[in-house]
Amino acid sequence: xxxxxxxxxxxxxxxxVIGLGGFIGFLSGLFGVGGGFxxxxxxxxxxxxxxVAVATEANQIVASSVSGVIAHWRRKNVDFxxxxxxxxxxxxxxxxxxxxxxxxxxxxxxxxxxxxSYLFFLGIIGILMLWESIRTYIRSRKPEFYRRKLxxxxxxHGLPLKMRFRRSKLYISALVPFxxxxxxxxxxAIMGVGGGFIxxxxxxxxLGMPTSVVVGTSLFQIIFVTANVTLLQxxxxxxxxxxxxxxxxxxxxxxxxxxxRFGGMLRGEQLRGMLALxxxxxxxxxxxxxxxxxxxxxxxxxxx
Amino acid sequence: xxxxxxxxxxxxxxxIAYIFVSAIFVNLFFCSASYAxxxxxxxxxxxSNISINTDFNGASLLLFGSISGxxxxxxxxxxxxxxxxxxxxxxxxxxGIWVNSxxxxxxxxxxxxxxxxxxxxxxxxxREVLKSLAIGTEFLNLRYESAEDFDNDDxxxxxxxxxxxxxxxxxxxxxxxxxxxxxxxxxRTQVSLPANITTGDYExxxxxxxxxxxxxxxxxxxxxxxAGFSAIIYHLAHDYSIFYGIFAVVFAVFAGWLAAAVFxxx
Numbered sequence: 001x002x003x004x005x006x007x008x009x010x011x012x013x014x015x016x017v018i019g020l021g022g023f024i025g026f027l028s029g030l031f032g033v034g035g036g037f038x039x040x041x042x043x044x045x046x047x048x049x050x051x052v053a054v055a056t057e058a059n060q061i062v063a064s065s066v067s068g069v070i071a072h073w074r075r076k077n078v079d080f081x082x083x084x085x086x087x088x089x090x091x092x093x094x095x096x097x098x099x100x101x102x103x104x105x106x107x108x109x110x111x112x113x114x115x116x117s118y119l120f121f122l123g124i125i126g127i128l129m130l131w132e133s134i135r136t137y138i139r140s141r142k143p144e145f146y147r148r149k150l151x152x153x154x155x156x157h158g159l160p161l162k163m164r165f166r167r168s169k170l171y172i173s174a175l176v177p178f179x180x181x182x183x184x185x186x187x188x189a190i191m192g193v194g195g196g197f198i199x200x201x202x203x204x205x206x207l208g209m210p211t212s213v214v215v216g217t218s219l220f221q222i223i224f225v226t227a228n229v230t231l232l233q234x235x236x237x238x239x240x241x242x243x244x245x246x247x248x249x250x251x252x253x254x255x256x257x258x259x260x261r262f263g264g265m266l267r268g269e270q271l272r273g274m275l276a277l278x279x280x281x282x283x284x285x286x287x288x289x290x291x292x293x294x295x296x297x298x299x300x301x302x303x304x
Numbered sequence: 305x306x307x308x309x310x311x312x313x314x315x316x317x318x319x320i321a322y323i324f325v326s327a328i329f330v331n332l333f334f335c336s337a338s339y340a341x342x343x344x345x346x347x348x349x350x351x352s353n354i355s356i357n358t359d360f361n362g363a364s365l366l367l368f369g370s371i372s373g374x375x376x377x378x379x380x381x382x383x384x385x386x387x388x389x390x391x392x393x394x395x396x397x398x399x400g401i402w403v404n405s406x407x408x409x410x411x412x413x414x415x416x417x418x419x420x421x422x423x424x425x426x427x428x429x430x431r432e433v434l435k436s437l438a439i440g441t442e443f444l445n446l447r448y449e450s451a452e453d454f455d456n457d458d459x460x461x462x463x464x465x466x467x468x469x470x471x472x473x474x475x476x477x478x479x480x481x482x483x484x485x486x487x488x489x490x491x492r493t494q495v496s497l498p499a500n501i502t503t504g505d506y507e508x509x510x511x512x513x514x515x516x517x518x519x520x521x522x523x524x525x526x527x528x529x530x531a532g533f534s535a536i537i538y539h540l541a542h543d544y545s546i547f548y549g550i551f552a553v554v555f556a557v558f559a560g561w562l563a564a565a566v567f568x569x570x
Contacts, residue, residue: 002361004499006534007541011361011499059552066560108393108404227553234549238541242552243358243533249556253563290401297396298465299404300473302415302502303389 007241008052014247020046021060021251028064028252029259030266031275032215034222036061036193039248041118041282050111052241054101054192055233059245061194061226064252065219072216079167079213082177083220086199089178090225093185098232101190105237115286117191122283125197130276136269168209168217177207181221189229194222197279345522346370347510352524354497355531362499366492367420371512371520373488378421378428378513381483381493382439383526385416385475386504392466408454408462411447415502417470419478420493422485429516437511437518441467441476474498503528 003014020042028035036057043053072078104110159173180202184195199218203209209217234240263271347369354363367381390413396405419439421428435443446463470476475498483493495508506526512519530538540548 002359002499004356004358004360004534006356006358006530006538009500059556062553062556063560063563066557067564068560070561070564108391108407112403223557227556230553230556231546231549234541234552235545238545240541240549240552242537242541242548242555245552245556246559249559253559253567256563257567292402293397294395294402296465296468296472298392298394298462298469300390300392300466300469303391303409 003243003247005048005241005244007239008048008056008244010047012046012048016046017244017247018251021248022255023251024248025064025252025255025257026259026262027255027275027278029256029261030263031259031271032263033275034061034064034068034194034196034219035252037118037122037191037197038278038282040114040192041286044114048244049239050114051101051105051233051237051239052244054114054190055230055237055239056241056244056248057192058188058226058229058233059240059242060248060252062223062230063245063249064256065194065222065226067253067256069216069219069223072219075216077213077216078220079165079209079217080220081163082165082168082170082209082213083217085163085174085177086181086217086221087224089181090185090188090195090221091228093182094189094225094229095185095232096182097186097189098229098236100186101233102236104190112290114191115290117187118286119283119290121187121191121198122279122286125201126276126279126283128201129272130280133269133273133276137273140269167213168207170208172207177203180206181225185225188222188225189232194219194226196222343372343512343520345510345512345520347508347522347524349495349508349524349526352526354526354528356503356529356534357532358534360499360534362501363497365495365497365526367495367508367510367524368490368492369510369522370490371485371488373485373512373514373519375488376515377485377488377519378423379483379485379491380422380425380428380439380511380513381420381495382509382511383416383418383420383495383506384414384509385502385506385528386414387412388415388502389413390415390466392462392469394465406451408466409449410466411449413446413466413470414444415475415504416497416506417441417444417476418495420482420495421478421480422483422491424480425478428513429518433516433518437521439511440478441470473500475500497528501528503530 001014002011003017004011020039024035024039024042027033027038039060040053040057043057044050069078101110104113159175161174162171163174164171181199184199184202187193187198188195196218200214203214203218204211230240347367350366351363371377371379390410391407392410393404393407395402398405419425425434425440434440467476483491485491506528508524508526510522510524512521529535
């Protein structure tokens, strides 16, 4: 059964689209990630134009983040003060990102920048995660106790506009989370992701936030960043395919429920190791396409 | 005049249409004296309005009609879609990866261009005749925007690339020997519109040849429009984009909340 997506302007098998949503939903339930960084490249592989894939995925992430944040909110694992600073940065960054997106599309380099960003960030994150999970796995075999300092003091603590974040047990300059969120916001707009896979490590390692509040706070700010991207892309490029977003969402909601139940059966480092392999696989596929000579050096696109 | 319309386009229906048209042909045959010398072409389509709704996956339609011809006459049908702005890009190897480098923007390329013929094109008429009638993508007279040092050789290379890319997208194509003519009087051909077609006004030209010479031409229109839910979404997204964006966000928030409420975390 085929369904014609009015903004993407292509006809796709309905069950493949729901299945894709379900598969990514399953992974996001299993690993506790948003899944945008897998969904957007897969949508592009399916033949959906990159601008539509990116903008539509932002729309879908709004829903998955709302659904995710509710559970964390109930457990009071959201630092709203930190989240507000992050979302301010995120809105500034993602607005810049949408502008940059339009410029890149105009000069015909959008696809390249999307692919290079994926290659770079998925590569780094994949390798770090794989390394970390292997190390944890080895360490878990010979138990060893050590105590880490809460956080290290460095030049970041010398910046002005210091604020106290009670839930995160931090007293740092608001400029640090603001700039990190702005940077991730730009990537979020260009790559069609929530940015959790960059934001979460940044919050832990750069800001030194306690891991318990990191995911909830990250999801909280992702809602606003992706809502902003959805709104701006709707107005500027008209590339949000509502029908596609709803179809993917339908699959993702069901997939996430199944994934969450499976996730409980596996150990943390096993999950991270598997996720790392998936991330590296997508990364290698994108890299391969950039390096291998294309079948036809020329490509044509109908503009209007 | 013959007017036969069918709302559906599947194969069986098209066979029925064929029989129906054949029946009309018999009538026409007996009273053909009055048409004999007028060279008139009468043409119609099984569907002249194509609706792109959410279940759209391409369309197939029957173009048929009559000519006042003789045994052995040829017909060329040219169907062209709305003139569009099209960009062709070339990749080059830079720093270890393939990157879009040069590009040519075509200002008036048809978004769809298919030719249907009774015989291979070269056997129907000479290049000069085809050129004078503007039949074939090589005679499209494309306007373009490009880098300043763009000579004729470059044009040939880029126009070739455009043709090749449009062909692989099933948009530009020459379908030789797909038009059937019966007793030099009735013709029919099956036209397929792929799922990736552009909306707008399409034109079908039916051109009649006898021994390499042009006899007559007739034109008919096909309208391709988005319809139903698909049209509503497209219209809202383009004409009320702010409300569309707000609605998309609100809907997503609601859907996310609903998902969390229906499936509580274990």
